[in-house]
Each structure stands twice: as structure tokens, then as C-alpha cells.
Amino acid sequence: MLQILFFFALLFTFSKNAAAIDFCVANLKRPAGPAGYPCITPTKVRTNDFVFTGLGVAGNTTNLIKAAVTPSFVAQFPGLNGLGLSIARLDLAPGGVVPMHTHPAASEILYVLHGKITAGFISSANSVYVKTLFKGDVMVFPQGLLHFQTNGGGKPASAVVSFNNPDPGLQILDFALFGNNLASSLVEQTTFLDDATVKKLKGILGGTG
Known part of the structure; x- marks a missing residue:
């Protein structure tokens, strides 16, 4: 009997603290750590x-990719911390593109506000899923x-994108390959591209080596 009462006392204490x-x-x-940022003092919220x-x-789409992402992640929106979600705005000028990229920490859902957006992803089995959205x-x-x-x-297009993480992370494939100092010889060896093409892409995306 005492063990049962002790169990319920612990359960009540845990529930009270969690709530x-x-x-x-x-x-x-x-x-920030793996669990997110530490909390500010509740009285200062x-x-x-x-x-x-x-x-x-x-967003300003006068750039190389004619696209702009306005993030509302935890760094811009502190109240998202620990809640498992975030949001952003995507703007695409005519000819605009968000190059092939990944979000290591989150799935993404895109809702088209206006215009026409062609979007797609590639599975780990290299299956392609592409659709023009309205x-x-x-x-x-x-x-x-x-x-x-x-x-x-x-015409210009825009969308709202949401993630199941307050800090979804981002890696753009083009910049990972051609926007840093990874040696051109290694890029050529691992992508089967010729030297002239690699040097051209590095020149466009700001890479060296």
C-alpha cells in the first residue's frame, strides 16, 4: 500500500513540474545545445x-538565384524554442530557384500563396517526386x-514553408561543392565534372582552390 501511495506521489510531483x-x-x-537554447528567466518573458x-x-529577389527566404526560426523568433516548429516565407522572381538543398533537422511543408512553383525531392533510393504547384x-x-x-x-511567386524544428538547418548542394575551398581536383574526382566546369562554377559561387 505504501509503495502504491509513493508511486502516485511521484506521479503527481512529475505532472505538476511538467505542467x-x-x-x-x-x-x-x-x-544553443542539442536540446535548443537555454530559457530566459520567466519573469522577463x-x-x-x-x-x-x-x-x-x-523578400529581396535581386540576387544570383532570384529568390529570397525570410526565416522565422528560433534565432529570429525566440518563443519557438523547444516547441518543435518554425516557419518562413519564400519569394521567387521569374526564373527564380532555390537550388537543391537539405534540412538535416526537419521535414518541410510548403503552401503556395500565389504564382506557380515547381518543386520536388529525391528519395534515398534516387526516386524523383516533382510537381508544379498553384x-x-x-x-x-x-x-x-x-x-x-x-x-x-x-510572374513572381511566393509560399509559406513550415518545419517541425525551430532550427531546421540548411545545406545547399551547389555551395557545398563550389562555394568553398574544397580542392577542384577532389570536386572533379567525386562529381565526374571536368576542370573547366568546376572552375567556372567556383567562380560563380565564390569558391577557391
């Missing part, structure tokens, strides 16, 4: 910690898989 931690607004002045107002304005369409991209988005029409 007391409603949120963990990120302390961005401290380094304000309503604005749970509000982000940056997605109502189109206003109101939604597509999901599983965690860690290579995927892309391009403007599928002649």
Missing part, C-alpha cells in the same frame, strides 16, 4: 517573444532529403 514549464523562450545570448511580424513583406497547393519534403523549388511561371 509548470509552459514554454522556454530562447536566451539567444547563450549558446514578454508577449512579443511569441510574435513575429517579418513575413508580411516580400495557389493553395501544399507539398511536403521529408527530413534530410535533397529538394528544390523553382518559379514555374513568368
Whole structure:
């Protein structure tokens, strides 16, 4: 009988403590760990910690890829810390593209606001899944898989993208290969591209070596 009462006492204490931690607004002045950022003191939490107002304005697409991603991740939106979600805005000018990339820490879901977006991903078995999406369409991209988005029409397009992680991570394949100081000889050996092509891409994307 005492063991049963002790069990329920522990259960009550655990439930009470778990319920007391409603949120963990990120302390961005401290380094993040595997579980996210440490929490700021609850008495310093304000309503604005749970509000982000940056997605109502189109991003600047006057760049190499004619695309802009406006992130609302934990670094911009501290109230997301520990909640397992985040959001961003994607803008694509005509001819715009988000090159092949991955999010190591999250799956992604894309909702087209306006325009036409051609998007797709490649599975680990190298199966290709591509679709041209229109206003109101939604597509999901599983965690860690290579995927892309391009403007599928002649007018600007935009979308909202959401992730199941407050910090989804990002690695763009083109920049990983040609935007750093990885030796051209190794890039050529591992991609089967010729030297002239590798040097050209490195020149475009800012790589050396």
C-alpha cells in the first residue's frame, strides 16, 4: 500500500513540474545545445517573444538565384524554442530557384500563396517526386532529403514553408561543392565534372582552390 501511495506521489510531483514549464523562450545570448537554447528567466518573458511580424513583406529577389527566404526560426523568433516548429516565407522572381538543398533537422511543408512553383525531392533510393504547384497547393519534403523549388511561371511567386524544428538547418548542394575551398581536383574526382566546369562554377559561387 505504501509503495502504491509513493508511486502516485511521484506521479503527481512529475505532472505538476511538467505542467509548470509552459514554454522556454530562447536566451539567444547563450549558446544553443542539442536540446535548443537555454530559457530566459520567466519573469522577463514578454508577449512579443511569441510574435513575429517579418513575413508580411516580400523578400529581396535581386540576387544570383532570384529568390529570397525570410526565416522565422528560433534565432529570429525566440518563443519557438523547444516547441518543435518554425516557419518562413519564400519569394521567387521569374526564373527564380532555390537550388537543391537539405534540412538535416526537419521535414518541410510548403503552401503556395500565389504564382506557380515547381518543386520536388529525391528519395534515398534516387526516386524523383516533382510537381508544379498553384495557389493553395501544399507539398511536403521529408527530413534530410535533397529538394528544390523553382518559379514555374513568368510572374513572381511566393509560399509559406513550415518545419517541425525551430532550427531546421540548411545545406545547399551547389555551395557545398563550389562555394568553398574544397580542392577542384577532389570536386572533379567525386562529381565526374571536368576542370573547366568546376572552375567556372567556383567562380560563380565564390569558391577557391
